[in-house]
Amino acid sequence: MRRVYLDHMAATPLxxxxxxxxxxxxxxxxxxxxxxHSLGQEALEAVxxxxxxxxxxxxxxxxxxxxxxxxxxxxxxxxxxxxxARREKxxxxxxxxxxxxxxxxxxxxxxxxxxSVTLVPVDKHGLIDPExxxxxxxxxxxxxxxxxxxxxxxxxxxxxxxxxxxxxxGVPLHTDAVAAVGNIPVDVTELGxxxxxxxxxxxxxxxxxxxxxxxxxxxxxxxxxxxxQEGGRRGGTENVAGIVGLGxxxxxxKFGLAERVEKMKSLRDRLIDLLPRRVEHVVLTGHREKxxxxxxxxxxxxxxxxxxxxxLDMKGVAxxxxxxxxxxxxxxxxxxxxxxxxxxxxxGSLVFSLIEKTSSEDIDYLxxxxxxxxxxxRKMSPLYTKFLEEGxx
Amino acid sequence: xIYSEKVMDHFQNPRxxxxxxxxxxxxxxxNPVCGDMMTFYIKVKDDRLADIKFQTFGCGAAIxxxxxxxEMALGKTLEEAMKITNSTVxxxxxxxxKNKLHCSNLGADALHAAINDFSKKQAAARxxxxxxxxxxxxCYCPYCEGPIEGIEEFCGHCQLELEECPHCGSFTKKGExxxxxxxxxFDLH
Numbered sequence: 001m002r003r004v005y006l007d008h009m010a011a012t013p014l015x016x017x018x019x020x021x022x023x024x025x026x027x028x029x030x031x032x033x034x035x036x037h038s039l040g041q042e043a044l045e046a047v048x049x050x051x052x053x054x055x056x057x058x059x060x061x062x063x064x065x066x067x068x069x070x071x072x073x074x075x076x077x078x079x080x081x082x083x084x085a086r087r088e089k090x091x092x093x094x095x096x097x098x099x100x101x102x103x104x105x106x107x108x109x110x111x112x113x114x115x116s117v118t119l120v121p122v123d124k125h126g127l128i129d130p131e132x133x134x135x136x137x138x139x140x141x142x143x144x145x146x147x148x149x150x151x152x153x154x155x156x157x158x159x160x161x162x163x164x165x166x167x168x169x170g171v172p173l174h175t176d177a178v179a180a181v182g183n184i185p186v187d188v189t190e191l192g193x194x195x196x197x198x199x200x201x202x203x204x205x206x207x208x209x210x211x212x213x214x215x216x217x218x219x220x221x222x223x224x225x226x227x228x229q230e231g232g233r234r235g236g237t238e239n240v241a242g243i244v245g246l247g248x249x250x251x252x253x254k255f256g257l258a259e260r261v262e263k264m265k266s267l268r269d270r271l272i273d274l275l276p277r278r279v280e281h282v283v284l285t286g287h288r289e290k291x292x293x294x295x296x297x298x299x300x301x302x303x304x305x306x307x308x309x310x311x312l313d314m315k316g317v318a319x320x321x322x323x324x325x326x327x328x329x330x331x332x333x334x335x336x337x338x339x340x341x342x343x344x345x346x347x348g349s350l351v352f353s354l355i356e357k358t359s360s361e362d363i364d365y366l367x368x369x370x371x372x373x374x375x376x377x378r379k380m381s382p383l384y385t386k387f388l389e390e391g392x393x
Numbered sequence: 394x395i396y397s398e399k400v401m402d403h404f405q406n407p408r409x410x411x412x413x414x415x416x417x418x419x420x421x422x423x424n425p426v427c428g429d430m431m432t433f434y435i436k437v438k439d440d441r442l443a444d445i446k447f448q449t450f451g452c453g454a455a456i457x458x459x460x461x462x463x464e465m466a467l468g469k470t471l472e473e474a475m476k477i478t479n480s481t482v483x484x485x486x487x488x489x490x491k492n493k494l495h496c497s498n499l500g501a502d503a504l505h506a507a508i509n510d511f512s513k514k515q516a517a518a519r520x521x522x523x524x525x526x527x528x529x530x531x532c533y534c535p536y537c538e539g540p541i542e543g544i545e546e547f548c549g550h551c552q553l554e555l556e557e558c559p560h561c562g563s564f565t566k567k568g569e570x571x572x573x574x575x576x577x578x579f580d581l582h
Binding site for chain 1: 401404405407410412421424425426428429430431432448449450451452453455456
């Protein structure tokens with residue numbers, strides 16, 4: 001059976017070059033970067049080289065990169081570290097309504113100790129209006145956190161504009177760029193951000209390895225109290241192999257990014273253009289143009305996401321969904337609901353995410369096997385029967 | 394795989410899918426907010442379920458549950474069919490994942506609602522009026538499995554105080570130190 005993996009927002013395959021770069025640090029080069037002997041110094045050099053590569057990918061200085069164990073940790077670090085550091089100035093946070101749970105729940109944690117939070121709404125395409133961000137900023141605002149791109153609907157936010165207005169208000173800006181870095185050009189100066197989260201597993205690096213950029217001079221509290229690792233901001237012995245993998249992945253991602261973006265875009269557009277011609281009652285979620293080059297997401301009416309995923313899996317296709325039944329919480333995606341999509345439609349959400357190695361045959365295979373699945377599930381659906389009988393949704 | 398072989402079999406090859414146009418009873422439960430919706434149609438002959446058809450909007454578990462209920466109930470007397478419970482269905486399916494129990498277990502309810510609908514119609518034909526359990530839109534309390542609307546602070550059945558798990562958002566008894574659904578530990582102070 002043909003295998004078509006279209007769930008790259010969840011995980012990308014480890015690039016062989018990245019794995020090769022990591023292996024010595026899982027073998028003979030096992031030193032602790034904090035050790036003074038040569039084995040330790042060798043590990044330290046590898047960590048610092050990785051730091052430079054990551055800085056290079058996003059236009060930062062190596063001293064502004066802090067390693068973490070995941071994108072979620074980087075987001076926790078940013079929201080709590082930057083938020084708490086400015087507490088005496090105020091304890092108000094501004095977030096978009098479609099942030100990742102690691103940002104939203106970090107803010108929830110801070111709410112328990114006296115912070116207040118304003119959630120900025122999004123439009124039906126998942127776009128944030130910079131004016132709305134501006135309106136939410138108060139004298140007491142300690143931090144604004146707005147994601148660069150949303151992993152569920154693919155929409156890329158107007159971060160540069162938001163960066164400008166945050167600077168004019170003198171409020172630090174963090175962006176969760178986990179879904180974006182490695183897949184679109186990202187430059188911290190151009191975006192005007194004070195902190196930015198990224199993760200290796202979004203661009204052919206290993207899981208469990210990520211980083212937070214913190215602009216020089218930004219006040220931030222340590223996230224893990226411990227030793228002097230990561231400038232004292234994040235204690236704990238470094239995940240050397242993971243860091244080396246992240247560095248190598250960053251080095252590779254920078255190379256030929258523009259061509260990769262074009263390749264992915266054409267595959268994405270093929271899917272977005274052709275799928276609605278093969279299936280009725282389907283809507284694209286997220287913005288048509290302002291979206292990640294490797295991201296195509298839809299809602300299929302009258303049917304539920306998990307049932308589609310299980311059927312696709314049996315045909316060898318891997319994808320993901322924001323339906324309540326696929327989440328462990330049994331709640332529909334907060335992103336889709338924030339965009340004004342109703343519960344029934346949100347239940348039919350499906351996300352396809354590709355890489356440049358995805359072939360147009362892979363897309364065609366999906367376009368062939370998917371319509372019969374949808375048809376079968378709709379025949380089983382009381383909502384579809386009702387629609388056919390009453391002629392309205 | 395998150396589901397047992399039996400669940401997958403019923404999901405892939407659901408029995409008795411469809412609509413009975415001149416059904417003797419129709420029962421509908423669930424709503425899209427809850428995640429699942431089921432409609433059961435029954436034909437009754439000599440006090441037995443002569444035909445059953447169902448339609449389900451929902452996940453793999455919901456589809457498998459409906460299919461299993463229809464299979465278990467077909468040919469049974471109304472009284473026997475009323476004894477089918479959500480837990481006997483889950484048992485027959487070789488178990489269901491814990492977080493799928495409360496919203497996927499609408500199957501027996503939908504069947505019972507169809508039987509109640511039939512009984513009401515019979516009574517009406519005889520000029521009587523009976524109070525059947527109202528079928529409607531409901532989710533389930535994580536403890537007593539009684540139906541809840543999905544937004545209230547109390548379970549109407551066991552009067553349990555409910556709160557949302559800050560981690561996964563599902564319902565848990567207030568004061569509990571762990572979420573029943575995702576297992577996250579709560580900060581009690």
